[in-house]
Amino acid sequence: MFMTESSLLPYPASPEKALPQRLARQIQVFQKDQFLRQMLNAIPSLLAVLNEHRQIIYANQSLIEMLEVDSEDVLFGQRPGDVFECVHTYEADTGCGTGESCRSCGALKAIMSQKRSVEECRMTRLRQSLIQAHELEVTSTPFEYADEQFTIFSIEDKSAEHRRQMLERIFFHDIMNIVGSIRGFTEILEEGEIEEPEAVYRQIREAADQVIGEVNGQRLLSDAEQGRLELNQEFCSSLELLQRTVRLYGKHRAVAGRQLIIDDAAVNEYLVTDQNLVLRILGNMVLNAVEAVAYGETVRLDCRCEAKEITFTVQNSGVIPAEVQREIFQRTYSTKGSGRGLGTYSMRLLSNFLDGGVGFSSDEEQGTIFCLKIPQNLQ
DSSP states (O other): OOOGGGGGGGSSSOOOOHHHHHHHHHHHHHHHHHHHHHHHHHSSEEEEEEEEOOEEEEHHHHHHHHTTOSSSGGGOOOOHHHHHHHHHGGGGGOTTOOOOGGOOOOOOOOTTSSOEEEEEEEEEEEEEEEEEEEEEEEEEEEEEETTTTEEEEEEOOOOOHHHHHHHHHHHHHHHHHHHHHHHHHHHHHHHOSSSSSSHHHHHHHHHHHHHHHHHHHHHHHHHHHHHHHOOEEEEHHHHHHHHHHHHTTTTGGTTTTTTEEEEEOOOOOOEEOOOOHHHHHHHHHHHHHHTTTTTOEEEEEEEEEEETEEEEEEEEEEOOOOOHHHHTTTTTTTTSSOOOSSSSHHHHHHHHHOOOOOEEHHHHHHHHOOOEESSSBOO
């Protein structure tokens, strides 16, 4: 569960671990008690027993099978985020629970509560170069056994039941983005006295084509989450991708009163990539940017090329609060209400299939900059 600044853990957890001799003794205690092992293995939930340093000293069969490891031995001494390959594990050299982002981790909050606690935990995994988002319900129950303190840590993966709802919401979210543009174009036509009506017709055609792409995108996102997305690689221009983004979203209702401009220094490099995925990511970046600034302000698009990599950026003057930055790419996190805030999750998910990545920076000096970095030649 995302926690507000007031409910964040005051500091990350201690990196301290049990001495090897003590860890081995704790593991041995649970290996000897066959009745306890059989009882815990009979529980269908993913379950681990942790010592006072949050290290795994027992894992039931359900957890072993889910993690696709041969035995629990490879899990001993590790922490939950380490074995689940949570992306925040790599923020600190000392691993799970010790990075700044871990302050908002529901699993860590439950473990450190020192009482029976149930929390929601949104975990993003980086597994075999694929981004996987999980919505988990975690329960921690402290108990004493063999004169030592342990925690039973159980996990219910709610991802499957949420996946269909989230994919549908992303689909309708993006469809509304494009339809908003089409409506803006038709309002221009209704006003009459258009100097270049052919340009408006072309823009409507592009938007309609994008709607067709979005309909196919429902399947695309489902395939992306399951790692079976097929790319449509095309020869295109970096500057044309920015221009298409501005044409497509420039008349969107969310953009009204704000200006989309392309930086004069934006490079025009040719690349081979999936244009639809790039446009979808850039479109979500633009709409997030305009929602963050007031009327009359500008959102700036840019692209650079270095070392055979193209970096697209979308910049606005707003600043993202620190507590929001920690969870901005999570699938179900939003500051905008139910069913919103899905654009940032799809940015990260889809960029992964372009052999690239998305990121952002946000400070008072430069505002907020979202970036998409992809190879110039997608293999």
